[in-house]
Amino acid sequence: MNLREGFIGAIGNTPLIRLARLSEETGCEILAKAEFLNPGGSVKDRAALGIIEDAERSGRLRPRGTVVEGTAGNTGIGLAHICAVRGYRCIIVIPDNQSPEKLELLRHLGAEVRAVPPKPYSDPHNYQKIAGRVAAELPGAIWANQFDNTANREIHYRTTGPEIWRDTEGRIDAFVCATGTGGTLAGVSRYLKEHNAAVRIVLADPMGSALYHWVLDGELLAEGSSITEGIGTSRVTANLQDTLIDSALRIDDQHCIDMVYRLLREEGLFVGSSSGINVSAAVRLAADLGPGHTVVTLLCDRGGLYARRLFNPNWLREKGLTPPV
Numbered sequence: 385m386n387l388r389e390g391f392i393g394a395i396g397n398t399p400l401i402r403l404a405r406l407s408e409e410t411g412c413e414i415l416a417k418a419e420f421l422n423p424g425g426s427v428k429d430r431a432a433l434g435i436i437e438d439a440e441r442s443g444r445l446r447p448r449g450t451v452v453e454g455t456a457g458n459t460g461i462g463l464a465h466i467c468a469v470r471g472y473r474c475i476i477v478i479p480d481n482q483s484p485e486k487l488e489l490l491r492h493l494g495a496e497v498r499a500v501p502p503k504p505y506s507d508p509h510n511y512q513k514i515a516g517r518v519a520a521e522l523p524g525a526i527w528a529n530q531f532d533n534t535a536n537r538e539i540h541y542r543t544t545g546p547e548i549w550r551d552t553e554g555r556i557d558a559f560v561c562a563t564g565t566g567g568t569l570a571g572v573s574r575y576l577k578e579h580n581a582a583v584r585i586v587l588a589d590p591m592g593s594a595l596y597h598w599v600l601d602g603e604l605l606a607e608g609s610s611i612t613e614g615i616g617t618s619r620v621t622a623n624l625q626d627t628l629i630d631s632a633l634r635i636d637d638q639h640c641i642d643m644v645y646r647l648l649r650e651e652g653l654f655v656g657s658s659s660g661i662n663v664s665a666a667v668r669l670a671a672d673l674g675p676g677h678t679v680v681t682l683l684c685d686r687g688g689l690y691a692r693r694l695f696n697p698n699w700l701r702e703k704g705l706t707p708p709v
């Protein structure tokens with residue numbers, strides 16, 4: 385029998401999908417790891433598992449304890465599933481501008497959802513800071529702290545990186561993805577660079593994020609804004625710290641949306657906005673590298689989480705974007 389042990393055993397080992405049309409167009413192999421096929425529906429199932437298991441091992445999280453997190457949604461969804469399996473209470477602090485589908489799903493999963501107004505990281509009412517305070521005030525609670533808890537990048541170093549290396553048989557020229565906490569990029573890139581220092585690591589950044597300039601000239605500087613969720617940041621998190629990044633690409637919302645629709649119409653893949661940023665960046669990178677290279681990226685979550693936004697032409701128009709025809 386080839387079994388996986390419960391929800392937790394089903395996390396990881398996601399397929400690496402060859403994107404046929406984009407590969408033909410670029411003359412490169414454009415490969416996308418289908419993280420939306422994790423059992424909670426996103427790449428963040430891995431971080432949620434890494435963080436909870438680390439807290440259990442260290443004794444910080446005890447039976448019937450509480451897990452508190454500030455999250456744009458997907459980490460909360462992963463945590464809520466795992467808390468259900470392991471018998472923990474789950475409290476999620478989320479900015480109230482995130483997609484209604486994510487908030488609804490979190491409630492269905494049994495998490496206690498506290499939706500708060502979005503505030504910059506420097507503000508004491510920022511959702512991450514509120515989560516830290518809620519955990520500190522509640523006996524038996526831990527703060528998952530996905531941004532600065534390096535158990536996040538560790539699990540990508542132990543699982544996502546090795547899976548990419550195994551499935552490409554080491555034939556990979558570049559890895560590109562957007563970052564929220566930085567856990568995925570940091571963990572995957574460390575594993576790949578250890579196995580072949582020549583693998584090019586590229587950060588894909590939405591508008592409104594400060595990392596594009598940080599990678600190119602060392603200065604945290606944000607320009608513009610973006611409708612993407614879960615990616616882009618104003619600071620260098622502990623997870624991102626010390627990551628070897630060779631270059632950065634900036635992708636605007638219209639290119640992101642166009643790619644999300646192309647992925648659905650040409651490849652049959654129904655994914656969210658960070659996947660649009662990632663695949664757009666992979667195609668740009670392939671054009672820079674020239675034919676004959678292998679570029680790997682991630683499909684982070686499903687389009688259904690954003691159905692009323694990304695797949696609603698009126699919403700897109702309100703945001704100044706042109707719905708693809």
Ligand code: PMP
Nearest residue numbers: 458563564565566568614658684
């Ligand atoms: N895509 C989506 C949809 C996400 O929710 C996140 C995490 N917030 C990311 C990408 C970025 O992953 P990481 O936190 O590992 O940088």
